[in-house]
Amino acid sequence: MSRPPAAPMTVSANTPITRxxxxxxxxxxxxxxxxxxxxxxxxxxxxxxxxxxxxxxxxSFQEFGFRDSTWVGLDxxxxxxxxxxxxxxxxxxxxxxxxxxxxxxxxxxxxATLIHPLPTRLRTFFRAAYYLPxxxxxxxxxxxxxxxxxxxxxxxxxxxxxxxxxxxxSFISDPSPFLGANVALWSVILxxxxxxxxxxxxxxxxxxxxxxxxxxxxAETEGAGALAKFRYITVPLLKPITLYVTIIYTIAAxxxxxxxxxxxxxxxxxxxxxxxxxxxxxxxxxxxxxVASAQAFLLFAVIATISxxxxxxxxxxxxx
Amino acid sequence: xxxxxxAAPPIILGLALLLPGCTPGTTPSTTSxxxxxxxxxxxxxxxxxxxAYQGPLDWWHLGYAPGGETATSQLVDDAVxxxxxxxxxxxxxxxxxxxxxxxxxxxxxxxxxxxxxxxxRIASDRLPGYxxxxxxxxxxxxxxxxxxxxxxxxxxxxxxxEGDHLAWPQWVPxxxxxxxEAIFQEAGVDIPEADxxxxxxxxxxxxxxxxxxxxxxxYMGPASVNELxxxxxxxxxxxxxxxxxxxxxxxxGVKGLQMMAELFQAGAMPPDSTTIVLPxxxxxxxxxxxxxxxxxxxxxxxxxANEVEFTILPPPIGDAGETVTVGGMGTYAVPQKDDPARVxxxxxxxxxxxSAEVAExxxxxxxxxxxxxxxxxxxxxxxxxxxxxxxxxxRFMPLIEDWAQVDSFIHPEIQLAVSGEKSAQQALxxxxxxxxxxxxE
Numbered sequence: 001m002s003r004p005p006a007a008p009m010t011v012s013a014n015t016p017i018t019r020x021x022x023x024x025x026x027x028x029x030x031x032x033x034x035x036x037x038x039x040x041x042x043x044x045x046x047x048x049x050x051x052x053x054x055x056x057x058x059x060s061f062q063e064f065g066f067r068d069s070t071w072v073g074l075d076x077x078x079x080x081x082x083x084x085x086x087x088x089x090x091x092x093x094x095x096x097x098x099x100x101x102x103x104x105x106x107x108x109x110x111x112a113t114l115i116h117p118l119p120t121r122l123r124t125f126f127r128a129a130y131y132l133p134x135x136x137x138x139x140x141x142x143x144x145x146x147x148x149x150x151x152x153x154x155x156x157x158x159x160x161x162x163x164x165x166x167x168x169x170s171f172i173s174d175p176s177p178f179l180g181a182n183v184a185l186w187s188v189i190l191x192x193x194x195x196x197x198x199x200x201x202x203x204x205x206x207x208x209x210x211x212x213x214x215x216x217x218x219a220e221t222e223g224a225g226a227l228a229k230f231r232y233i234t235v236p237l238l239k240p241i242t243l244y245v246t247i248i249y250t251i252a253a254x255x256x257x258x259x260x261x262x263x264x265x266x267x268x269x270x271x272x273x274x275x276x277x278x279x280x281x282x283x284x285x286x287x288x289x290x291v292a293s294a295q296a297f298l299l300f301a302v303i304a305t306i307s308x309x310x311x312x313x314x315x316x317x318x319x320x
Numbered sequence: 321x322x323x324x325x326x327a328a329p330p331i332i333l334g335l336a337l338l339l340p341g342c343t344p345g346t347t348p349s350t351t352s353x354x355x356x357x358x359x360x361x362x363x364x365x366x367x368x369x370x371x372a373y374q375g376p377l378d379w380w381h382l383g384y385a386p387g388g389e390t391a392t393s394q395l396v397d398d399a400v401x402x403x404x405x406x407x408x409x410x411x412x413x414x415x416x417x418x419x420x421x422x423x424x425x426x427x428x429x430x431x432x433x434x435x436x437x438x439x440x441r442i443a444s445d446r447l448p449g450y451x452x453x454x455x456x457x458x459x460x461x462x463x464x465x466x467x468x469x470x471x472x473x474x475x476x477x478x479x480x481x482e483g484d485h486l487a488w489p490q491w492v493p494x495x496x497x498x499x500x501e502a503i504f505q506e507a508g509v510d511i512p513e514a515d516x517x518x519x520x521x522x523x524x525x526x527x528x529x530x531x532x533x534x535x536x537x538x539y540m541g542p543a544s545v546n547e548l549x550x551x552x553x554x555x556x557x558x559x560x561x562x563x564x565x566x567x568x569x570x571x572x573g574v575k576g577l578q579m580m581a582e583l584f585q586a587g588a589m590p591p592d593s594t595t596i597v598l599p600x601x602x603x604x605x606x607x608x609x610x611x612x613x614x615x616x617x618x619x620x621x622x623x624x625a626n627e628v629e630f631t632i633l634p635p636p637i638g639d640a641g642e643t644v645t646v647g648g649m650g651t652y653a654v655p656q657k658d659d660p661a662r663v664x665x666x667x668x669x670x671x672x673x674x675s676a677e678v679a680e681x682x683x684x685x686x687x688x689x690x691x692x693x694x695x696x697x698x699x700x701x702x703x704x705x706x707x708x709x710x711x712x713x714x715r716f717m718p719l720i721e722d723w724a725q726v727d728s729f730i731h732p733e734i735q736l737a738v739s740g741e742k743s744a745q746q747a748l749x750x751x752x753x754x755x756x757x758x759x760x761e
Contacts (some may be wrong), residue, residue, distance in 0.1 A: 066432040066453035151591035173592040175741050265541055268594035269736035284421040285542070286724050287428050287449065
């Protein structure tokens with residue numbers, strides 16, 4: 001008895017599987033090269049940034065141990081809320097950030113505006129000169145400021161004061177109250193704001209070059225003076241750059257560390273402790289990586305919130 | 321709140337991937353792999369394990385630079401050469417780690433990941449932290465009767481934590497007072513005797529203060545005990561004897577701190593005293609700006625190199641009624657590893673590095689008084705004699721797991737008292753408010 005011939009196998013060209021396979025092939029043909037190019041960078045990011053960050057986040061809920069850690073829930077975060085040293089560090093960081101960011105943004109904009117009309121060679125010279133602090137070691141700059149603001153008579157600032165019969169002032173060694181904070185903290189802030197904000201000057205310079213000349217010419221026709229042009233043309237049209245500069249400076253200010261570490265070591269007392277200094281102290285001096293991680297993620301939350309608020313306050317649809 | 325144990329510390333493992341000093345391929349250590357603990361023994365299986373071992377040993381050394389770039393590095397290189405010559409088959413690799421909190425963090429990371437060294441040098445105040453985590457192999461099984469007879473008993477106690485001796489005690493650098501002879505001579509003031517008193521010290525500090533000269537300078541930052549000398553010599557201690565209670569805010573502690581604050585307010589201490597760093601104190605002494613300073617025996621080499629004429633005295637006698645100084649202890653510790661022979665060999669190296677034998681092989685090896693009776697450092701460095709004489713009067717800081725935190729809460733408050741922002745009593749009470757919870761008070 002012979003079997004009936006088997007029905008020929010046919011594959012429909014429109015099954016869902018083949019449709020997906022076709023799409024994947026097409027997608028890969030169109031975009032594969034691009035993804036291959038970004039793959040190394042993506043892997044680097046995942047392994048060296050995202051993964052440690054994720055682990056660090058988990059660690060912020062643990063009491064760290066060399067061999068094993070203990071899950072403590074929100075204890076690390078709640079402990080920080082009750083910790084007077086954390087309060088002091090947070091207060092110092094806010095004072096430092098508000099003061100320095102405001103001055104840095106203003107000084108960058110004014111300096112960029114002042115050098116913008118200069119001849120090309122002079123403008124290039126000033127841009128390069130102002131950018132020098134950005135390529136100079138932050139530790140070296142802090143060491144120089146430590147000497148300038150040294151409490152001894154041979155500190156440069158005290159030497160200059162003595163020429164006018166004033167001083168000496170203890171500057172970075174004086175924790176006594178002053179203007180809502182203390183002398184040491186204001187001295188550190190002074191050293192920061194007197195260091196030219198290099199990136200801001202360069203960014204504003206580039207943005208100023210993009211503002212059409214005819215806007216200024218039209219304003220001049222209407223009789224606008226230099227100040228009026230600055231206020232009603234330059235400042236509004238620089239708003240997108242101002243947003244960017246404000247955000248990067250805010251992040252930099254909240255992360256201040258090396259200046260404090262070198263100039264004061266966080267002292268006298270806790271007068272110049274900042275959040276990042278505290279994170280370093282907790283992590284590297286106490287080996288308390290759980291609490292240090294919690295401090296770091298609180299700082300991250302604060303910076304993220306402030307950045308969002310700054311985006312909302314300063315965003316604009318300026319086009320020119 | 322109910323607490324749950326979590327497996328390995330993830331962030332430290334992550335860090336271990338990043339840090340170049342963590343040698344890949346090293347067998348991860350376990351808590352049970354090394355030799356057990358016990359009382360001091362005689363030469364036994366542990367010693368024979370060490371003798372049988374042939375292979376590599378990794379030695380991490382704070383501040384070491386390869387190729388003998390510094391005096392200390394040269395001493396280390398010489399010690400390695402001497403040891404390897406006596407132990408054919410043992411191949412020692414020395415890795416330098418920065419003498420800083422970051423360097424210590426790297427060491428911690430290596431120990432946590434089980435990829436750390438076979439032996440490392442460490443100050444005794446960090447031993448309890450490692451002891452509590454169980455990452456060290458105690459020396460007890462490797463201590464011979466000769467060792468226990470040779471090591472000064474109070475110094476052996478200085479490495480004891482919960483019944484185990486955690487490391488080989490090497491040396492004790494007590495805090496002494498350096499007097500700049502040129503400044504004394506210029507001021508027409510005689511150098512006092514070793515039994516000088518706090519009152520004499522106060523008077524001298526003020527008498528020697530003049531144009532561009534401050535009578536006294538001390539470092540009062542973290543990770544140091546220099547300024548605590550002036551509280552301890554009044555009879556104060558940071559904690560009570562069983563380390564369960566904060567006691568620095570006692571009458572004696574307040575008196576010592578108040579004296580320092582008065583010196584500062586009188587202008588006998590430099591105006592940056594609250595923020596001055598340790599090397600700047602020494603530099604000021606070398607430059608002739610400070611008439612007296614506190615310092616360990618490690619300063620001798622630098623001062624001699626700079627041709628400074630100086631006298632070393634023990635701290636002035638205060639209400640304690642006798643010479644009292646403070647200090648830490650330099651030790652060599654051996655981490656737990658899976659290979660008992662390798663651990664035994666590391667202990668053998670630890671014994672050698674803390675013995676009189678190494679001092680014979682490597683002249684100048686001891687930069688501070690040794691912990692064994694058989695070692696007399698002043699034979700080769702006469703300036704060390706005053707520090708050797710201070711040894712019986714050294715008070716060590718408490719061996720507790722949270723010492724780094726305790727230390728970090730004390731110094732800022734001392735700075736605030738000295739600068740006049742707080743009274744001495746208030747400052748020491750405030751330090752206590754931070755410290756007491758750590759002690760479970």
